[in-house]
Amino acid sequence: MDQNPLFGLYQQLQSYVGWDDQDARRIAAVKPVIESGFHGIVDDFYEEIVRHPAASRVITGGQQQIDRLKTTLLAWLEDLFDGPYDAAFVAKRFRVGRRHVEIGLDAFYTQAALSRIRVHLQDKLAKHWNGTAEEQHATSQALNRLLDLDMTIIEYAYQTEFTAREQRQERLVTLGKVSAGIAHELRNPLNAVKTSVYYLLNARNPTPEKSREHLERIDRQVETSDAVITALSRFAKLPVPNLRPIDLCDFVKHTLEANPLPDNVELELDCPDSTPDVAGDRDQLLIVLGNLIRNACDAMPDGGCLTIRGQTVSSEKLLAETAAQRFALSVTDTGSGIAPADLKRIMEPLFSTKTRGLGLGLALAHAIMDRHDGELSVASRPGHGTTFTMLLNLSRQE
Numbered sequence: 332m333d334q335n336p337l338f339g340l341y342q343q344l345q346s347y348v349g350w351d352d353q354d355a356r357r358i359a360a361v362k363p364v365i366e367s368g369f370h371g372i373v374d375d376f377y378e379e380i381v382r383h384p385a386a387s388r389v390i391t392g393g394q395q396q397i398d399r400l401k402t403t404l405l406a407w408l409e410d411l412f413d414g415p416y417d418a419a420f421v422a423k424r425f426r427v428g429r430r431h432v433e434i435g436l437d438a439f440y441t442q443a444a445l446s447r448i449r450v451h452l453q454d455k456l457a458k459h460w461n462g463t464a465e466e467q468h469a470t471s472q473a474l475n476r477l478l479d480l481d482m483t484i485i486e487y488a489y490q491t492e493f494t495a496r497e498q499r500q501e502r503l504v505t506l507g508k509v510s511a512g513i514a515h516e517l518r519n520p521l522n523a524v525k526t527s528v529y530y531l532l533n534a535r536n537p538t539p540e541k542s543r544e545h546l547e548r549i550d551r552q553v554e555t556s557d558a559v560i561t562a563l564s565r566f567a568k569l570p571v572p573n574l575r576p577i578d579l580c581d582f583v584k585h586t587l588e589a590n591p592l593p594d595n596v597e598l599e600l601d602c603p604d605s606t607p608d609v610a611g612d613r614d615q616l617l618i619v620l621g622n623l624i625r626n627a628c629d630a631m632p633d634g635g636c637l638t639i640r641g642q643t644v645s646s647e648k649l650l651a652e653t654a655a656q657r658f659a660l661s662v663t664d665t666g667s668g669i670a671p672a673d674l675k676r677i678m679e680p681l682f683s684t685k686t687r688g689l690g691l692g693l694a695l696a697h698a699i700m701d702r703h704d705g706e707l708s709v710a711s712r713p714g715h716g717t718t719f720t721m722l723l724n725l726s727r728q729e
Contacts, residue, residue, distance in 0.1 A: 337425055338418035340487070344480055345416075354473035355414055361470050362412035365455035372451045373404050376444065389434045408448075411477065424481055428488025432496075438489045445482050449475070520552035527552075569695070572612035572702050576726035579606045579641055579660065582613065586620045587639075595634030602641045608726040609658050611703055616721075619696040619707070623662040623719045626692065630666030630717060638663040644722070657705075661720040668713040677709060 345351075377397055380386045390396055407427065414420065431441055453471060460467045527545035531537070537545075580602045592598055627637050641660045669677060678697040693707075700707040704724060711717035 338421050341421045348476045350476050357470045357473045364459045368455040369408050373401050386440045389436045424484045425488045428485035429492050432492040449478050520555045523552045524549050572615050574610045576608040577611050590621045590624045597636045599638040606641055609723040610726045615699045619699050622692045622696050627662055627664035630664045635665035656725055658723045659720050661718050663718040665716045669711040
């Protein structure tokens with residue numbers, strides 16, 4: 332981890348607990364008073380670990396490892412009192428926490444161990460103090476603050492490393508799912524291509540019509556494969572939207588032209604000419620609306636009615652004193668609807684209710700709407716169709 336951001340966090344924590352230069356001077360001044368007890372604290376620390384199997388299990392190198400660890404803990408105590416409490420100091424503290432994660436030591440043992448060290452240090456301070464009671468109290472408080480800061484950085488290292496491990500694991504799981512999805516989606520078209528190629532290479536005197544049929548079949552399967560790759564590329568490399576004013580009526584008509592409806596699907600369009608412009612990236616929103624239109628048509632294989640409706644609505648925004656004006660563009664089908672259990676997951680990546688498909692279309696649409704500071708919601712009842720609603724911000728030119 333970079334030292335500068337970590338040190339910036341440490342400085343914030345110092346301010347939060349009230350640590351100042353006077354505390355640093357008190358800690359440096361008290362070291363000669365109590366450092367004679369450092370070796371005893373280190374010995375006690377590892378004697379106690381041996382009595383707890385769940386903690387001692389991380390010590391796999393016998394007495395030699397314990398001796399090395401004692402040297403490390405002694406250096407940790409020396410640094411604790413010497414300072415300086417700069418970026419290098421904080422980075423070393425962070426590495427202590429990360430090392431504990433690497434060897435599999437649970438965080439609560441680290442917390443308990445530091446508590447034990449704290450008690451011994453405070454006992455040494457009280458036993459050997461020769462100054463005023465007021466100054467002893469101030470020094471004791473400074474020591475507590477310093478140990479609290481140390482524990483916070485170590486815990487932060489635990490959290491950081493644990494989160495990184497979880498993310499790595501999630502990436503591996505996702506990679507497995509994506510790989511399975513890609514294999515499923517590409518295997519069928521590749522098999523079709525292979526079959527047609529075999530025919531073209533081995534057929535004796537095929538008719539021009541038959542050859543053309545297989546060439547067209549290959550072309551269709553290549554387009555199918557390309558669509559899968561395009562979907563993955565879009566999802567993985569979604570750019571920051573280039574927000575511009577968009578005429579919604581023109582936008583809807585253009586999207587419908589690019590995604591023609593089947594003959595058995597009737598269109599009901601309710602998009603008034605007075606519709607205000609919205610702020611959006613036209614190319615990205617075309618992906619969203621196009622996906623919703625295609626899904627709606629897929630949900631009505633036997634025909635039905637597709638309704639696209641737009642209206643200005645009020646949306647309460649966090650930290651806003653008044654309701655903001657936004658535009659809702661809804662796409663409704665008269666299909667069989669979505670089961671309640673599937674409805675909760677319908678926009679998750681790699682989840683699909685279709686027998687074919689990677690399950691990236693709605694996930695991509697949801698991601699695009701998020702980047703537009705908008706919303707994509709869904710409402711459905713089995714047997715009564717489904718409505719997806721895009722909630723967009725109005726253009727500031729309005």
